[in-house]
Amino acid sequence: MTKTYENQLLQLIGQWFTQLSTYKLEEARKLKKEIDDLLSPIHLPKQIESYYDLVNLKHQLITNEITLQSNFYRSDLLDKDVLETTDRTLKYLHKFMQATILMNNEDYIHSIESLRIAEKSLDYVSRFEQAEFYFRTGYVYYRLDQNITALNYLNRSYHLVRNSIHHDRLKANLSIIKAGILSEAGYDRESIECSEKAVLLSTHEPLTKSMAIRSKANNEFRFGRFNKAAELYLSALNTGNQNKSNVGIKSRFNLAHSWLKMGALDWGKEMLNQVEGEIQNKAQSLSEFTARGIICRELYLHDRPDPIKINMGLSILKEKKLLYELRDVTKELSNFHLHNEEYKLAYYYLDYTNYVVPILGGDL
Amino acid sequence: MLKKLATVGLIVVMAFGFNVALQDNQVADNTVIEPQNKNDVT
Numbered sequence: 001m002t003k004t005y006e007n008q009l010l011q012l013i014g015q016w017f018t019q020l021s022t023y024k025l026e027e028a029r030k031l032k033k034e035i036d037d038l039l040s041p042i043h044l045p046k047q048i049e050s051y052y053d054l055v056n057l058k059h060q061l062i063t064n065e066i067t068l069q070s071n072f073y074r075s076d077l078l079d080k081d082v083l084e085t086t087d088r089t090l091k092y093l094h095k096f097m098q099a100t101i102l103m104n105n106e107d108y109i110h111s112i113e114s115l116r117i118a119e120k121s122l123d124y125v126s127r128f129e130q131a132e133f134y135f136r137t138g139y140v141y142y143r144l145d146q147n148i149t150a151l152n153y154l155n156r157s158y159h160l161v162r163n164s165i166h167h168d169r170l171k172a173n174l175s176i177i178k179a180g181i182l183s184e185a186g187y188d189r190e191s192i193e194c195s196e197k198a199v200l201l202s203t204h205e206p207l208t209k210s211m212a213i214r215s216k217a218n219n220e221f222r223f224g225r226f227n228k229a230a231e232l233y234l235s236a237l238n239t240g241n242q243n244k245s246n247v248g249i250k251s252r253f254n255l256a257h258s259w260l261k262m263g264a265l266d267w268g269k270e271m272l273n274q275v276e277g278e279i280q281n282k283a284q285s286l287s288e289f290t291a292r293g294i295i296c297r298e299l300y301l302h303d304r305p306d307p308i309k310i311n312m313g314l315s316i317l318k319e320k321k322l323l324y325e326l327r328d329v330t331k332e333l334s335n336f337h338l339h340n341e342e343y344k345l346a347y348y349y350l351d352y353t354n355y356v357v358p359i360l361g362g363d364l
Numbered sequence: 365m366l367k368k369l370a371t372v373g374l375i376v377v378m379a380f381g382f383n384v385a386l387q388d389n390q391v392a393d394n395t396v397i398e399p400q401n402k403n404d405v406t
Contacts, residue, residue: 064406135405143402173406176403179403180402205406207406208405208406211403211404211405211406214403215403218401218402221401247404250404254401
């Protein structure tokens, strides 16, 4: 293998990476094909092989293959000898893609660790790639309920792509997270505006559009407008191919939850049964919903919630350190007991995260 | 007589205060925003 051949390959992979950072998918596909045709099956230098694997992973992320199937890759598969190499771009890509896989598996704490290492090499990649990095980092902080830090990263990302005509999808995603943050802070109207902006920005991206509709549904649910929420969850499920993705399972759970809240118990029960069946087949990244499913069933479909089952659900959330979700379900449990005038239990669940969260090492 | 009036007055004030406090609580309860569901992205 000659140096010229290696250089040509590295140059092409570099161009492929740039096209992906600019969201020019057609060009990226063409380059991938060109590189695949060029690749010799025997003895590629380790650095080129790793570079190819990582950019290919990014390609699959951008073309939604990973979003649709979160268990597509295991993060440890990336732990080849990549770190031995001196290429900073490679170091960045390695850690960033590892973080992306971890966030797809809802392992946000470890994802942050990888992101911190990737951030040290951020000066070696283009500003559009930096925007992608800030967006994903903002997303992880948002999922960990560190909304102020998240907002800071989202703004940095937006600043870098605000004038780009190729980054509508990224801008839509930024708006979706911002809508969530506003909604949680109690800004109902502003959150709706943000979700609507995301819908407009994602006209050509059906899956992103369905996430934007889902964000609007989540806001309706949060403010207790369950009819409207159910309508929007259905609309999200019928947009793009969210129905077939992991997020589709979440939306179906949310739909079941909305119906149960509305008092449509038969519909809710049927949908919950369906969702629980699906979750069992894809357990790894949906443990949050396994837990929520167990608790939801006990609260709405049984005369008396079984404390053993409730604890089972709470244990799953504790094990995965899903503190936001833990706060969420214990608040619901507390409200349930308050409604039944069982004040001792209501207080127990209200106070639950106050002593559990510090033990798990999280911030209140 | 004065003592009686003062007691009745005190009871009225306390009842009024309790009612206001109760109303405040109701308002607070209605405005509580429950966290629920994080958004997803592509």
